[in-house]
Amino acid sequence: MALRERKKLRTREAISTAAIELFVEHGFDQVSITQVAEAADVSRRTLFAYFPTKEDLVVxxxxxxxxxxxxxxxxxxxxxxxxxxxxxxxxxxxxxxxxxxxxxxxxxxxxxxxxxxxxxxxxxxxxxxxxxxxxxxxxxxxxxxxxxxxxxxxxxxxxxxxxxxxxxxxxxxxxxxxxxxxxxxxxxxxxxxxxxxxxxxxxxxxxxxxxxx
CATH class of the missing domain: 1.10.357.10 (Tetracycline Repressor, domain 2)
Incomplete structure (x- = not known):
């Protein structure tokens, strides 16, 4: 797998992991996309490039x-x-x-x-x-x-x-x-x-x- 693809996979996993940790701690409906992006240290735009919906972060x-x-x-x-x-x-x-x-x-x-x-x-x-x-x-x-x-x-x-x-x-x-x-x-x-x-x-x-x- 090329370096670029490995980096994309790591970013995807980091975003999802940050989201799930927040959701488990605070509840899915209580956590905003902005909070997830901040926790993962990415922009909202980057987050949506990997996960089109909030539910996709988990599923x-x-x-x-x-x-x-x-x-x-x-x-x-x-x-x-x-x-x-x-x-x-x-x-x-x-x-x-x-x-x-x-x-x-x-x-x-x-x-x-x-x-x-x-x-x-x-x-x-x-x-x-x-x-x-x-x-x-x-x-x-x-x-x-x-x-x-x-x-x-x-x-x-x-x-x-x-x-x-x-x-x-x-x-x-x-x-x-x-x-x-x-x-x-x-x-x-x-x-x-x-x-x-x-x-x-x-x-x-x-x-x-x-x-x-």
């Missing part, structure tokens, strides 16, 4: 995961169904305590989660994030599994909803004080239940001889 932290389900579907072995691939991946990430699954007790991640949960504007922005993830997943199902477009959209909506519910439940559990290792068995059981419910309706779309993880 961009999830950007790497936006197309994760779609990437899992596209990268799966040829003989593996999309649903089994997604189930296997989710269980693997649970065991790694990946914030993608909500099963994490890292203080900075839990602070970010509490900020999201307590801020309607951020939760609304997360719904847009989920819609994009859902569209990407639908495209992957259509293009790699021969699933008709409408069917792929309906399947993606169900999968995305189950993932969101599982992740939020895990975050709630960890935010209440349960450590990630202690919460793992319950989280795995819930994930298996969620994907079993999905399988009862979606498995006929993608016949496979491979079982669940």
């Amino acid at each position: 961009h932290r999830f950007a790497d995961h936006e197309d994760e389900p779609a990437r899992v579907v596209r990268a799966r072995p040829a003989d593996q169904s999309p649903l089994v691939a997604l189930h296997t991946h989710f269980i693997e990430r649970l065991r790694a305590h990946d914030p993608f699954t909500g099963l994490t007790d890292l203080p900075q991640v839990l602070d970010l989660y509490r900020l999201l949960r307590g801020t309607p504007a951020l939760m609304a922005r997360m719904l847009q994030f989920n819609e994009t993830s859902e569209r990407e997943l639908a495209s992957a199902l259509h293009e790699t599994a021969g699933t008709p477009e409408l069917t792929a959209r309906l399947a993606a909506a169900q999968i995305a909803s189950v993932h969101w519910t599982l992740a939020m439940s895990n975050f709630d559990r960890c935010a209440s004080g349960t450590s990630a290792p202690k919460a793992l068995p319950t989280a795995v059981k819930a994930a298996n239940q969620g994907f079993a419910l999905l399988s009862s309706g979606l498995a006929p779309l993608w016949p496979t001889t491979e079982g669940s993880p």
